[in-house]
Structures are given as C-alpha cells and as structure tokens.
Amino acid sequence: MADIKNLKNLQNYEYSLKKEFEGAEDFLPLLGTDYVELYVGNAKQSAHFYKTAFGFQSEAYCGLETGVKDRVSYVLKQDKIRLVLTTPLVEGGPINEHINKHGDGVKVIALWVENATKAWEETTKRGAKSFMEPTREEDENGHVVRSGIYTYGETVHIFVERNFYYGTFLPGYRKWESHYNPEPVGLKYIDHMVGNVGWGEMNTWTEFYAKVMGFAQIVSFDDKDISTEFTALMSKVMSNGNGRIKFPINEPAKGKKKSQIEEYIDFYNGAGCQHIAVATNDIVATVGAMRDRGVEFLYVPDSYYDDLFERVGKIDEDVEVLKKHKILIDRDDEGYLLQLFTKPVVDRPTMFFEIIQRKGAKSFGKGNFKALFESIEREQENRGTL
Numbered sequence: 392m393a394d395i396k397n398l399k400n401l402q403n404y405e406y407s408l409k410k411e412f413e414g415a416e417d418f419l420p421l422l423g424t425d426y427v428e429l430y431v432g433n434a435k436q437s438a439h440f441y442k443t444a445f446g447f448q449s450e451a452y453c454g455l456e457t458g459v460k461d462r463v464s465y466v467l468k469q470d471k472i473r474l475v476l477t478t479p480l481v482e483g484g485p486i487n488e489h490i491n492k493h494g495d496g497v498k499v500i501a502l503w504v505e506n507a508t509k510a511w512e513e514t515t516k517r518g519a520k521s522f523m524e525p526t527r528e529e530d531e532n533g534h535v536v537r538s539g540i541y542t543y544g545e546t547v548h549i550f551v552e553r554n555f556y557y558g559t560f561l562p563g564y565r566k567w568e569s570h571y572n573p574e575p576v577g578l579k580y581i582d583h584m585v586g587n588v589g590w591g592e593m594n595t596w597t598e599f600y601a602k603v604m605g606f607a608q609i610v611s612f613d614d615k616d617i618s619t620e621f622t623a624l625m626s627k628v629m630s631n632g633n634g635r636i637k638f639p640i641n642e643p644a645k646g647k648k649k650s651q652i653e654e655y656i657d658f659y660n661g662a663g664c665q666h667i668a669v670a671t672n673d674i675v676a677t678v679g680a681m682r683d684r685g686v687e688f689l690y691v692p693d694s695y696y697d698d699l700f701e702r703v704g705k706i707d708e709d710v711e712v713l714k715k716h717k718i719l720i721d722r723d724d725e726g727y728l729l730q731l732f733t734k735p736v737v738d739r740p741t742m743f744f745e746i747i748q749r750k751g752a753k754s755f756g757k758g759n760f761k762a763l764f765e766s767i768e769r770e771q772e773n774r775g776t777l
C-alpha cells in the first residue's frame with residue numbers, strides 16, 4: 392500500500408507542478424485509467440481467453456458466491472491494466488440488452504480521480520448526461536466513491552475515487568485465486584482508447600471532450616491522410632491536461648468502398664470503442680508471445696519493409712526481426728514507435744487491440760495508416776463487407 396500511496400503522491404506532485412507551470416486550473420484532474428469493463432456473453436470463458444492469450448492475471452471476482460444475484464464479473468490485471476468482464480445471470484436487464492445490441496464490447500472506460508463527486512458535478516454542469524450519481528460503496532477494507540457519465544453511443548465513463556480503499560478492486564469483490572496463471576506477455580498500461588462514431592459525429596464528440604471534460608485536441612487527420620484507393624476515415628485525438636488519457640475519435644469518410652468505421656458502426660449498432668491500445672517495453676517479445684498463445688494479428692506484406700530505412704531512418708531494432716513478427720514502425724519529430732493491431736477479438740468485426748511501444752514518438756502511427764488500412768480491407772473483403 393505504501394508504494395501505491397507514494398506513487399500517487401508523486402503523480403499528484405508532478406501534476407500540480409505542471410498545472411502551476413501552465414497557470415490554469417484543470418477542472419477534471421485525471422490520475423489515469425482505472426479499469427475497462429466489457430459486457431460479454433460468457434465472462435468465464437472470456438476471462439480464460441484474456442489470461443491465456445493476453446497474459447492477464449486473475450485479480451478479483453463477484454457473483455453468486457459473493458452475494459451478487461444478477462451478474463458475474465471477473466477482474467483481470469496486467470501491470471497497470473485492469474479489465475473487468477461482466478455477464479448477466481438473469482434475463483432481460485440492461486446488460487443483456489447491451490450484449491444483444493452490440494455483441495461483446497466496452498461498456499465502461501473508468502477514470503481514476505481524487506474526487507468522484509466533484510468530477511460528476513463539473514462534467515454534468517457542463518452538459519454531460521449522468522449515468523451514475525456519486526455513490527459511496529464500502530466494506531471492511533474501506534470505501535470508494537464512484538460516479539458516471541455517458542459518452543458516445545452507450546459507452547460510459549465512471550469516475551473512481553479510491554484513496555481510502557485497501558481491498559481487492561472494489562467493495563463487494565473478493566480476491567480471485569486460480570491454479571491457472573499463465574505468464575504475463577509484458578503489457579504495461581493503456582496508451583489510448585479509440586471511439587468510432589457515426590457519419591458527421593466526430594466534431595460533436597471531440598467538442599464533448601473539450602467542453603465537458605476539459606480535453607484538448609492534439610492531432611487531426613482528414614480523409615486525405617487516412618485513405619487508400621478504396622476506403623477512408625477521419626480522426627481527431629483528444630487528450631486530458633496531463634496527457635495520461637488520450638481518446639482518438641474516428642468517423643467514416645466517403646470512399647469507393649465501405650469505410651472500416653462504417654462496418655464497425657453497422658455491426659456494433661452505433662458508436663462504441665473500436666480499439667484499446669496497450670503499451671509494452673518490448674514489442675517483439677510481447678507480440679511473439681501473443682502469437683504463440685493464439686492471438687491473430689493483421690497481415691503485413693513483406694513489401695512494407697522494403698523502404699523502411701528511407702521512411703523511418705535508423706532504429707535500434709533489427710529490421711529482419713521486425714519483419715518476421717510483422718511489426719509496423721513510424722517516426723515523428725520526437726522519436727519513433729512500433730505498433731501492431733490484432734484482428735477483432737470478438738465474433739462481430741468490431742473491437743480489437745493495438746500493441747504499441749513508444750521510443751520517443753508521441754504520435755499514433757500516421758505513416759502506417761495506408762499499409763494498415765489495406766490490410767483491414769483484405770479482411771473486409773474476406774467478410775464480404777467491403
């Protein structure tokens with residue numbers, strides 16, 4: 392506990408210094424991503440998949456055995472990343488409707504705050520629709536306060552205040568001990584989470600993040616940046632004040648064939664979280680381990696590596712090793728990044744993961760968009776949705 396408190400103090404200190412330097416008061420200080428909750432059809436089996444294939448560790452559980460009658464949740468952890476997988480145990484409730492409409496997908500992007508009541512007040516007074524009024528939850532290990540607001544589609548942000556909680560995850564959960572503990576694959580933290588929204592809605596949601604949550608736009612790509620011969624999309628990246636939370640927002644753009652964002656919207660039945668980008672310090676090891684455990688990644692042609700040197704210059708890694716693992720590389724003014732995208736991890740062509748290793752670069756791999764989208768088009772072609 393002491394380490395966590397020290398870390399928090401350090402982060403708060405850094406944050407207050409930055410704010411002092413900037414001379415502006417952030418009305419919604421965010422300490423990081425607290426957890427990501429997916430509503431899924433079968434949490435027990437999803438948990439097994441994320442442990443086996445992604446190297447997550449068993450962390451916490453709630454369900455019938457802990458007195459919860461209508462749903463079950465498994466909490467998985469890898470370094471700073473917490474995934475919560477929730478399945479209903481009864482018919483006809485909002486979780487069932489969510490799964491029926493969207494398939495398995497992200498319901499909650501939870502944000503760690505010092506004061507969940509203030510976070511809710513500041514955002515709702517700026518126009519956010521409330522999902523959950525500030526609620527104190529407690530057990531013998533202390534208390535938390537949570538509150539929540541809606542964002543795009545039926546996705547929500549829950550603000551979690553946990554300064555006085557010393558138990559496992561949240562009140563009501565018990566520690567989940569398992570005999571099956573596959574090794575982590577080196578995933579460290581959530582780098583960014585991307586939202587797909589409908590035609591003409593990108594600016595609505597970037598304005599939402601600016602006005603309601605105090606975020607700033609850090610990057611913008613139009614359909615000329617992100618297009619191939621056939622398909623296109625537009626994107627803007629929103630970031631909070633300390634840069635720990637980054638939400639790119641995509642919308643489809645007109646092309647000769649169907650945009651991958653439109654395909655997502657069709658199958659998800661509306662706006663939702665498209666991908667979770669998770670950071671690693673050793674992408675070759677991480678991607679190699681994930682492939683060995685059955686994760687499927689997007690195809691990258693060998694020709695992608697032909698002009699790599701001219702495009703990104705000198706890099707630390709052996710190009711042959713990157714080529715073997717089909718890892719993409721891009722450079723910006725501050726350094727370079729390595730990245731790779733999984734195929735959708737659910738049955739509908741909706742949610743996927745990005746594995747990213749940053750070596751100075753703060754951007755999102757613009758130089759890879761063309762190769763990446765051509766690869767996605769191959770998949771769309773196979774699905775008959777191009």
Ligand code: FE2
Pocket residue numbers: 583585666668745755
């Ligand atoms: Fe990404």
